[in-house]
Structures are given as structure tokens and as C-alpha cells.
Amino acid sequence: MTRTFPARPAESPALPAADRPPGKPRRNRGEIRAAYGFLSPWIIGFVVFTAAPMVISLYLSFTDYDQINAPNYVGGENYRQLLQDPKVALALRNTLIYAVMYVPAAMAVALALAMVLNRVGRAAGFFRTVFYLPVMTPTVAAAALFLLLLNGQKGLINRSLALIGVHGPSWTTDSSWIKPGLALTMLWGLGGTVVIYLAALQQVPKDLYEAAQLDGAGSIARFRRITLPMISGALFFTMIVLTIHSLQMFDQAYTMFFGGQQNSTYANDAALFYVIYLFQQAFGVLHMGYASALAWLLFGIIILITAVQVRLSKRFVYYEGER
Amino acid sequence: MTIDRRSFLFGASGVAALTLAGCGGVKSGGSKSGSSSSGGASSVTTQGFGKPDDVGQARIDAFKKAYPQVTVRINEGDFDPQQFLSSVASGNPTDLVYLERGLIGTYAAKGALQPLDDLISDVDIDTGQYRKPALKQVTVDDKVYGIPEFYNTRNILINGKALREAGMSPQDLSTTDWNKLHANAAKLFRASGSKISRIGFDPKLPEFLPLWAKGNGADLVNEDGSPNLDDPKIIEALTFAYSLIQEQGGWSKFKAFRDTWDIFGSGNEFVKNQAVAFPWEGWYVNVLVQSSPNLDLQSVQFTDRQGNPTSFCDGSAWAIPKGAKNTKAAVQWMKAMTATDTWLQAGAARAKTVEKNKSIFTGLWTANTEADHQVHDKYVKPSGRPGFDQAINNYYASTESAFAINPSKAGSEIKTAWTDAVNRVLAGQQGPEQALKQAQSEAAKAYSAVK
Numbered sequence: 104m105t106r107t108f109p110a111r112p113a114e115s116p117a118l119p120a121a122d123r124p125p126g127k128p129r130r131n132r133g134e135i136r137a138a139y140g141f142l143s144p145w146i147i148g149f150v151v152f153t154a155a156p157m158v159i160s161l162y163l164s165f166t167d168y169d170q171i172n173a174p175n176y177v178g179g180e181n182y183r184q185l186l187q188d189p190k191v192a193l194a195l196r197n198t199l200i201y202a203v204m205y206v207p208a209a210m211a212v213a214l215a216l217a218m219v220l221n222r223v224g225r226a227a228g229f230f231r232t233v234f235y236l237p238v239m240t241p242t243v244a245a246a247a248l249f250l251l252l253l254n255g256q257k258g259l260i261n262r263s264l265a266l267i268g269v270h271g272p273s274w275t276t277d278s279s280w281i282k283p284g285l286a287l288t289m290l291w292g293l294g295g296t297v298v299i300y301l302a303a304l305q306q307v308p309k310d311l312y313e314a315a316q317l318d319g320a321g322s323i324a325r326f327r328r329i330t331l332p333m334i335s336g337a338l339f340f341t342m343i344v345l346t347i348h349s350l351q352m353f354d355q356a357y358t359m360f361f362g363g364q365q366n367s368t369y370a371n372d373a374a375l376f377y378v379i380y381l382f383q384q385a386f387g388v389l390h391m392g393y394a395s396a397l398a399w400l401l402f403g404i405i406i407l408i409t410a411v412q413v414r415l416s417k418r419f420v421y422y423e424g425e426r
Numbered sequence: 427m428t429i430d431r432r433s434f435l436f437g438a439s440g441v442a443a444l445t446l447a448g449c450g451g452v453k454s455g456g457s458k459s460g461s462s463s464s465g466g467a468s469s470v471t472t473q474g475f476g477k478p479d480d481v482g483q484a485r486i487d488a489f490k491k492a493y494p495q496v497t498v499r500i501n502e503g504d505f506d507p508q509q510f511l512s513s514v515a516s517g518n519p520t521d522l523v524y525l526e527r528g529l530i531g532t533y534a535a536k537g538a539l540q541p542l543d544d545l546i547s548d549v550d551i552d553t554g555q556y557r558k559p560a561l562k563q564v565t566v567d568d569k570v571y572g573i574p575e576f577y578n579t580r581n582i583l584i585n586g587k588a589l590r591e592a593g594m595s596p597q598d599l600s601t602t603d604w605n606k607l608h609a610n611a612a613k614l615f616r617a618s619g620s621k622i623s624r625i626g627f628d629p630k631l632p633e634f635l636p637l638w639a640k641g642n643g644a645d646l647v648n649e650d651g652s653p654n655l656d657d658p659k660i661i662e663a664l665t666f667a668y669s670l671i672q673e674q675g676g677w678s679k680f681k682a683f684r685d686t687w688d689i690f691g692s693g694n695e696f697v698k699n700q701a702v703a704f705p706w707e708g709w710y711v712n713v714l715v716q717s718s719p720n721l722d723l724q725s726v727q728f729t730d731r732q733g734n735p736t737s738f739c740d741g742s743a744w745a746i747p748k749g750a751k752n753t754k755a756a757v758q759w760m761k762a763m764t765a766t767d768t769w770l771q772a773g774a775a776r777a778k779t780v781e782k783n784k785s786i787f788t789g790l791w792t793a794n795t796e797a798d799h800q801v802h803d804k805y806v807k808p809s810g811r812p813g814f815d816q817a818i819n820n821y822y823a824s825t826e827s828a829f830a831i832n833p834s835k836a837g838s839e840i841k842t843a844w845t846d847a848v849n850r851v852l853a854g855q856q857g858p859e860q861a862l863k864q865a866q867s868e869a870a871k872a873y874s875a876v877k
Contacts, residue, residue: 170511171536172537254685254686255678257682275685276679276685277678278853370845370846371853383842386507386508386511389532
């Protein structure tokens with residue numbers, strides 16, 4: 104089965120081709136100024152709130168800075184220290200394990216929900232809203248709720264499991280089950296991913312399925328040979344976003360295990376995620392220079408993982424119009 | 427307003443650390459401390475004081491009456507380190523900060539708080555009126571950095587009904603004889619399979635390790651502020667307290683069961699017979715009086731292994747951030763808020779609330795010795811509920827024998843080290859000795875960096 108897709112039309116030049124050298128579109132200065140004018144709020148925001156702080160944080164990562172006194176330049180000491188800090192290794196390990204658990208699970212569940220939604224027909228709008236509502240729930244409130252649901256002794260999840268004869272684990276207190284419990288909690292807010300998948304599924308041409316059906320392809324074959332390739336762009340995008348999101352895990356884990364529940368100082372090492380450790384260093388013991396180095400290490404890790412994902416995507420992701 | 431280099435660095439680094447790591451951080455709780463300090467002699471601003479209750483409001487009113495020319499601006503919300511540090515670093519802090527006394531050492535060492543000795547002399551505050559352990563907690567290198575306010579102590583609260591049914595007396599849960607306590611905790615524990623239905627004795631780990639350590643004759647922090655976390659007596663205390671949990675289902679189930687308690691509700695752990703005994707702060711008696719007034723409450727004082735009463739105390743303090751503009755009004759506020767007369771007015775306000783709610787006056791637990799005695803004598807009366815009366819008396823008695831963790835310039839780091847160590851033990855990752863030795867190493871490193 105082959106199919107050809109129409110090539111995208113060439114963009115219209117700003118001026119007639121006869122008035123400009125070949126390959127170099129001449130732009131109107133007024134238009135350029137207007138463009139920068141419209142872009143300036145974003146540019147200013149980016150420079151003030153992202154670029155400049157990043158540069159300064161890079162500088163601070165080479166200093167001993169407690170946020171009260173002036174920073175002291177210490178060279179690469181912070182980076183040397185973080186390589187020897189067992190808590191950095193622990194937090195990184197926890198974060199990566201969690202990401203490996205959460206990202207595939209999130210993609211699979213979101214895709215399954217999107218496929219169900221895609222078949223609902225007229226009620227799709229209603230269900231789309233229902234599935235998206237959890238995204239609007241404050242993460243702290245959701246985390247507090249899941250602490251109750253996941254309670255190993257009296258939580259609803261274990262009580263439900265008991266109905267089918269399964270003895271549920273101590274999700275919130277057993278080190279081995281804390282990360283799976285958190286991954287389960289995070290599936291609550293998948294609405295955004297579901298909506299992206301649903302949009303991608305609705306873009307898959309129906310005639311592809313009809314042609315495949317005529318050729319005798321079953322539902323699994325249609326899913327593997329048509330659906331997955333056709334939505335692979337969306338899958339790739341969400342994989343990157345979910346990976347970055349899971350490497351930055353903070354709110355839920357902090358609320359559930361570090362957030363000062365009444366009279367509780369218990370925090371399990373299994374829930375020590377990288378950003379939580381960074382936060383503790385920055386604002387708990389006032390090591391902002393060290394925290395800046397931690398932030399840059401995470402930034403590097405995210406860039407590396409994303410680069411690997413982009414590289415691999417060339418083999419698995421299909422873009423319409425690509426040859 | 428000019429922005430100096432350090433302020434700029436702070437703001438930028440905070441944004442960057444959290445942006446790079448994608449962390450939203452903690453919101454400031456609705457108050458804008460940085461911009462609230464308008465300065466001048468006619469206003470005083472606070473952060474960390476929360477929303478005042480009847481006792482707090484009565485004292486605010488007392489201050490306003492004494493200093494009508496001073497405008498008071500309370501930024502509601504609990505103490506938030508991020509908010510506090512950003513206000514100090516930007517050079518625009520509130521005039522006062524209200525925080526746990528245990529944090530004073532760390533912030534004083536970093537220069538985030540002002541020493542108060544000269545200001546105290548200026549307005550003639552009698553520091554002798556404050557309880558010694560509380561004053562010691564806010565004193566670093568012989569300089570006073572805070573004025574202590576409340577004074578929380580710990581005693582053992584007991585579910586009297588469950589104890590009676592087991593044929594025991596409150597003294598059977600005394601912390602003097604650890605072997606006996608261990609055996610009785612096991613007898614009072616109830617479980618069916620893997621489901622716990624009642625905890626016999628909760629040692630309240632990790633937060634009460636200092637109490638168990640003191641009961642065994644050791645301090646977590648030495649007099650000079652250095653850590654003492656791997657002291658054999660502390661290792662022994664942790665081993666014992668942990669064994670109580672192991673005997674009662676193990677940490678995973680124990681903690682999960684404890685998390686199901688409705689500690690502030692009418693169906694609390696005593697009413698539902700989910701707990702028999704645990705050490706806790708005095709304010710909880712006030713909660714129990716209101717949520718379950720007919721409860722058969724019993725109590726005993728926490729004792730060391732020689733039978734002497736001891737109690738771990740902590741509480742809040744007022745301090746003045748570096749760069750505060752109206753230090754004169756700030757120190758007047760500190761003096762007024764913690765003065766004996768002011769506490770008596772607060773006592774009157776609480777008495778009115780108690781009468782309205784047909785409840786019991788359980789005490790104010792202040793760090794002002796004289797005020798505490800006067801409030802007790804004037805308002806604490808036999809209620810007709812002997813269990814509650816005994817508990818209140820025990821807490822008053824424990825204020826005389828309480829200790830505080832010694833202040834340290836590395837106070838936060840030391841606390842983090844021992845708390846993490848206990849958590850590792852509870853999670854089964856390390857034994858008490860290994861965990862506390864690691865904690866000592868971490869804390870000693872932090873202490874030597876700030877010494």
C-alpha cells in the first residue's frame with residue numbers, strides 16, 4: 104500500500120521576485136520593526152526572567168553563596184562536591200527510576216484514553232472536558248488526596264484491590280513502593296496528553312483504515328501499521344515533554360513526603376527527587392551556589408536525554424510531507 | 427529604589443535555580459513582605475506570624491493601645507524561608523520575623539538577623555523574665571538574636587479507657603523503665619494479620635529523638651554548638667525507640683496506620699481506640715478538650731531512666747531581620763508582645779473564649795515564667811474532668827524541667843542530619859549506629875564550615 108501526500112506550497116515572498124536577488128528575500132524595515140515590537144514582550148520576559156538568571160546562576164554555580172552575604176568565587180568546587188555527594192547520586196537514581204516508570208505508563212494510559220475518546224462520537228467534547236479537569240486541580244490538593252487513597256492500611260486503592268483478593272502494598276511508607284505510588288498519582292493529571300493524542304488521532308485519514316481493512320488488516324495490524332506511525336510525531340513530542348516533566352518532579356513528592364504534614368518530619372529517601380534536594384540545598388541550608396551547580400547538572404542531563412531522544416526519533420517518527 | 431548587586435544576584439539566582447530545574451518553588455502565602463516595609467517611625471511590619479487567634483489578637487490590641495502612633499501590618503502566613511531570605515537579600519525585609527527558635531542559630535550565623543542586645547537595653551527588656559532554655563536557644567556567641575514567645579513541652583498522653591481495660595495504670599507507660607515500657611507497648615498493640623487496629627505506644631520518631639536521647643542522658647548538640655549525634659547513648663536511645671515500632675508492626679504499617687488518624691476531629695485516635703499512648707505537645711490537650719470533651723484522658727510526665735521528669739521544649743521567637751528599617755518599633759513590639767501584663771490580657775481573652783465554648787482553660791504555655799505562673803493561678807481551675815486537669819498540671823510541671831536543643835550556627839544542617847538518619851533507620855536502610863555515625867559526619871562537616 105502506498106500513498107503520496109501533496110507537497111506543502113511554497114511560502115509567498117514578501118515582494119515580487121523580480122525586485123530581489125535570487126534566494127534573498129528583501130524585507131521591509133517597517134515590517135521588521137513591527138515584528139520586533141510584537142516580539143518584544145516575550146523577548147524582554149525571556150531575557151529578564153530566563154536568560155539573565157540562567158547566566159547569573161551559571162556564575163553562582165562557581166561560588167559559595169548563602170543568599171545573604173556576597174558570593175565567594177570557589178572555582179569548580181561545587182561541581183567537584185556534587186560528584187562526591189551521595190545524596191546527589193541517590194536523588195538522580197530516584198528521579199531516573201521514576202521517569203522510566205512514569206513516562207511509558209503515562210503514554211500508554213493517555214493513548215488508551217484518547218482512543219476511547221476518539222470513538223465516543225458526539226459525547227467526545229464532554230468526556231474531553233472530564234478528562235482534562237484533573238489538570239486544573241491544584242497539585243498540592245491532588246497529592247494530599249492521593250496520600251489518603253494510597254494509604255497502605257485503610258486507603259481506597261488497597262481496599263479495592265482487596266475485593267479482588269490482592270493484598271495491596273504500603274504505597275506511601277514502603278521504600279520499594281513509593282515511586283510506583285507517585286507514578287500512579289501522576290497519572291491523575293494526564294488530560295493534556297490525552298487531548299494531544301486525541302487531536303493526532305483525529306488527523307489520521309480515515310481512508311487509510313478503509314484501505315487497510317479492504318486489504319484484510321485486523322485491528323491490531325491497523326493500530327501498529329497506521330495509527331502508531333501516523334501519530335508518532337505526537338508520541339515523540341509527549342515523550343520529550345513527559346520525560347522533562349518527570350525529571351523535574353517536585354510538587355507532588357514534596358507535598359506527600361516533605362511538605363510539613365502536621366507534626367511529621369518523616370521523609371523517605373525513596374522520595375528524594377533531584378529538584379527536592381536542590382530546593383533543600385537552596386532554601387533549607389542556604390547553599391545557593393551549590394544549588395545552582397545542581398540546577399546546571401540537571402539542565403545538562405535533560406539536554407543530553409533530549410538529544411538522544413531526538414536522535415532516535417529519526418528512526419521512529421514519521422512526519423507527513425517528509426520524503 | 428536602587429537594586430544592589432547582591433539583591434540582583436539573589437533574585438536572579440532564585441529564578442534560575444528553579445527555572446533550570448523546573449521547580450515552581452513555594453508561593454509566598456499571599457503576603458508581599460519585600461514591599462511591605464515602608465519604614466518610618468510610625469509603622470511596624472511582620473512576617474511569619476500567621477493568622478492571630480484570640481491570644482494573638484489580644485496581644486496585638488495591647489500593643490496598639492500602648493503605641494497608638496505605630497501602625498501594625500501583619501503579613502499573614504507561616505514563616506517561609508524563601509520569602510524571608512528574599513526579603514533580606516533584596517534589602518527590603520519586614521521589621522520583624524516570627525520563626526521557630528531552632529532556626530535562629532543558622533540565620534544569625536549567616537547574618538540574616540540582627541543582634542538585639544543594644545535594642546534590648548534601649549527599651550529595657552528584662553531578659554530574666556524568659557525561661558532559660560528558651561533564651562538560650564536564641565543566644566548565639568553570647569548575643570541575643572530573638573525574644574522567645576511560646577514554650578511547648580512534651581508529655582505522655584494516654585487513652586485512659588484502653589489502659590483500664592488492659593488492667594494497667596499510667597505509670598505502666600512510664601519512660602523510666604524501658605524494658606517494662608517495651609513489654610507493655612506490645613501488650614497494648616492490636617493487629618489482625620497485616621492490619622493494625624491499635625498502636626500501644628508511639629515513640630514519635632523521628633521528631634522526638636532529642637527527648638529519647640535526653641532520657642538516656644545525652645544531648646544531640648553540645649553546649650558549644652557542635653553535633654554529638656553518634657554518642658553511644660543516642661544510638662542506644664534510637665535503637666530502643668525504633669524497637670518499639672518494630673514490635674508494633676514495623677514502620678511501614680505503623681506509619682500508614684498512624685496517617686489514618688483524625689487527630690483534630692471528634693473521631694480522633696483516642697476516641698476510636700486507635701492509640702493508647704504517645705508523647706506530645708501541650709497544645710494538643712486544648713485540641714482534645716474541644717474535639718472530645720468526654721474523653722477519658724490520662725497522662726504521665728516524660729522521665730529519664732533515673733525517673734526524673736524531663737521534657738523537650740521548643741517554640742517561637744521574634745527576631746529582627748538584617749536591614750529592617752524600623753528597629754525601634756520592632757523591639758517595642760517584642761517587649762509588648764511578651765510582657766507579663768500582655769500575657770495576662772491574652773489570658774483574659776482566652777478565658778472569655780473558654781467560657782463561651784463551655785470548655786476548659788488549658789494554659790497558654792508562654793516563655794515568660796512570671797506570666798505563665800500568673801495566668802495559671804488566675805485562670806487554670808479544676809474543671810471536673812480530672813484526666814484533663816492532671817494533663818494540664820503535668821504540662822505546667824514539665825515547663826520547669828524542660829530542656830532545649832543547644833543552639834548552633836549549623837542548627838539547620840544538624841537537624842537535617844539527625845532527621846535523615848532516623849528516617850534511614852525507619853525505612854530499614856541502615857541500623858541506628860551506622861545511620862547516626864553518618865549523620866555525625868555530615869553534621870560535623872557543616873559545623874566546621876560555619877564555626
